[in-house]
Amino acid sequence: MTAHAAAPGDVDTVRTAAEAAAAARPPLLVLEPLEAYLDAQGVPPGELAWRRIGDGQANLTYELRRGGDRLVLRRGPRPPYPPSAHDMVREARFLTTVGAAGMPVPRVRAVCEDDAVLGVPFYLMDLVEGEVVTGNLPAGFTEAPARRALVEAAVDALADLHAVPLEGDVATLGRPAGYLERQVRRFAQLWPLNTRREVPLVERVGERLAATMPAQARSSIVHGDYRLGNLMYATPGRVAAILDWEMAALGDPLADLGYLVATYSEAGTPATPMDLTPVTALPGFPTRRELVERYAARTGADVSALPWYEALALWKSAIFCEAMHTRWLDGQRPGDDFAAGLGEGVPALAAAADAALARLEEGKA
Incomplete structure (x- = not known):
């Protein structure tokens, strides 16, 4: 054994x-x-x-x-x-x-x-065979065309997910209406349960998200944790499997796009603990803007309010990362360097969410 x-x-x-x-x-x-x-x-x-x-x-x-x-x-x-x-x-x-x-x-x-x-x-x-891309590029994924293809395949798979009709068994998975309101309310309630310290910016961002919430233009399956690290690739241009569905729901598809952008590393942008695909900061990868433009072209979605959805992703991440940090403080995650670093990482996530909302106010998508 x-x-x-x-x-x-x-x-x-x-x-x-x-x-x-x-x-x-x-x-x-x-x-x-x-x-x-x-x-x-x-x-x-x-x-x-x-x-x-x-x-x-x-x-x-x-x-x-x-x-x-x-x-x-x-x-x-x-x-x-x-x-x-x-x-x-x-x-x-x-x-x-x-x-x-x-x-x-x-x-x-x-x-x-x-x-x-x-x-x-x-x-x-x-077990699905394939490659997961996060911090390193596997063999066959290193050339510039492959780098672009793997990101485009991720965007296309997301567009396909959001095109699944909400009918039959899919319709029984939840209530799409009110998704954003439920997300903001639920995570605002979780913050005092998850923390033992004062991080006022987390609460302020939550208040701003509630006050500036966009209307939900479309409804779809929402994966809830859609990022490159939760995709298994058969080839750079083909996704073999979408993994990790714990946060899935029916709701606003732009929540997935905002999360993908928030976890997608780009050279020259400040890093946060949710930069979970640092490899994409290397040359040859599409920019966040190109990623968003491809999604909009595939779906016809209005992405002008996307910074709000990025802020939502970063703010939620701050709250569940705080829970990890508290468990680490309690000795429940021994040897976990990621959780140990969240003492500074959670305020950084809150600051990134605040900056995304500032971009929205300035009209910089």
């Missing part, structure tokens, strides 16, 4: 449920119950091997190998966390539904709501 630690200081795996109950911190994998669950799902018998994959800072994703089969397990972080957070059952439902609507996503194989297996709900999905 092969084990791979999640992070320094984590008790990643134990063998039995009794060992899990006796552990100081809940382990992430409990092997005997997990192997029994795999047996029940028809996964071939054999030695179980696993490794952490992905760059997510909240939910955890593992590649599992057993009996020649390869699959992916996705679960939430260690509890405690709010009841509505890290809802793996809801995420699996979104994956299944958007996959049936023709979008490139992994196939869900099983959903486990029984906390007796791992202590939290989780789901299993097919």
